[in-house]
Amino acid sequence: MSAMNIVLLGPPGSGKGTQAELMQDRLGFVHYSTGDVFRDHIKRKTSVGFEIEEYVVSGRLVPDPVVLEVVNAFLAEHAGKPIVFDGFPRTIPQAEGMDQVFSGHGLKVDMAVLIDLAEDEVVERLTARRQCRKCRKIYNLRFSPPRQEGICDECKGELFQRDDDKEQTIRDRLKVYQEQTEPLIAYYEDHWKLERIAGELGRDRVYEELKRLVGAEQE
Numbered sequence: 548m549s550a551m552n553i554v555l556l557g558p559p560g561s562g563k564g565t566q567a568e569l570m571q572d573r574l575g576f577v578h579y580s581t582g583d584v585f586r587d588h589i590k591r592k593t594s595v596g597f598e599i600e601e602y603v604v605s606g607r608l609v610p611d612p613v614v615l616e617v618v619n620a621f622l623a624e625h626a627g628k629p630i631v632f633d634g635f636p637r638t639i640p641q642a643e644g645m646d647q648v649f650s651g652h653g654l655k656v657d658m659a660v661l662i663d664l665a666e667d668e669v670v671e672r673l674t675a676r677r678q679c680r681k682c683r684k685i686y687n688l689r690f691s692p693p694r695q696e697g698i699c700d701e702c703k704g705e706l707f708q709r710d711d712d713k714e715q716t717i718r719d720r721l722k723v724y725q726e727q728t729e730p731l732i733a734y735y736e737d738h739w740k741l742e743r744i745a746g747e748l749g750r751d752r753v754y755e756e757l758k759r760l761v762g763a764e765q766e
């Protein structure tokens with residue numbers, strides 16, 4: 548059986564990044580986050596970085612052709628490995644583009660998992676989110692604070708708050724999610740591929756559910 552490709556769907560702050568990281572560490576998936584890739588381009592001041600910065604900082608979506616180009620470059624290197632997609636696709640044209648590119652590589656999306664979370668909980672979680680500048684590990688001041696304030700437990704890197712994790716930008720990102728990304732739920736439902744997990748269950752129980760879904764598919 549070929550390696551599995553999983554798409555994680557859900558509003559910002561639902562725990563997609565955290566779960567994808569666990570799937571990478573414990574289940575051998577490659578964690579692919581378009582958000583991390585874009586933030587890295589901005590940090591390295593590449594031409595893509597200049598092109599996309601205003602979108603990322605304001606919480607609007609990067610145009611589909613730019614996103615698909617970046618994903619294509621990634622797949623040219625990694626297609627065939629088990630991959631968990633975190634934050635991609637975000638629009639119907641991206642999902643269609645993904646299906647097309649995948650079939651070119653002889654691959655398919657095996658499962659989309661929606662991690663759902665209510666709006667108020669999203670805002671509470673995201674304003675408490677911090678990330679390590681060096682190793683990208685994610686903390687939450689409420690659920691999983693670092694041992695020492697502002698410093699990563701793993702690599703001693705500096706923790707920072709993403710510019711787009713400020714309250715007004717979070718509300719804007721949620722609107723973008725509702726308008727542009729939520730239609731993907733029906734898209735994957737129509738293809739018989741959608742599973743749902745309640746984000747309120749918290750990190751460990753969401754992970755157990757994910758592991759069960761992935762395992763069940765692999766048997």
Ligand code: AMP
Pocket residue numbers: 559581582583585602603604606607608609610614633634635636637641711720
């Ligand atoms: P994330 O880390 O997934 O929350 O993404 C942060 C920001 O990167 C988003 O608010 C968008 O500006 C941009 N971004 C990430 N993934 C995508 C995507 N698949 N399509 C368009 N924009 C994206």
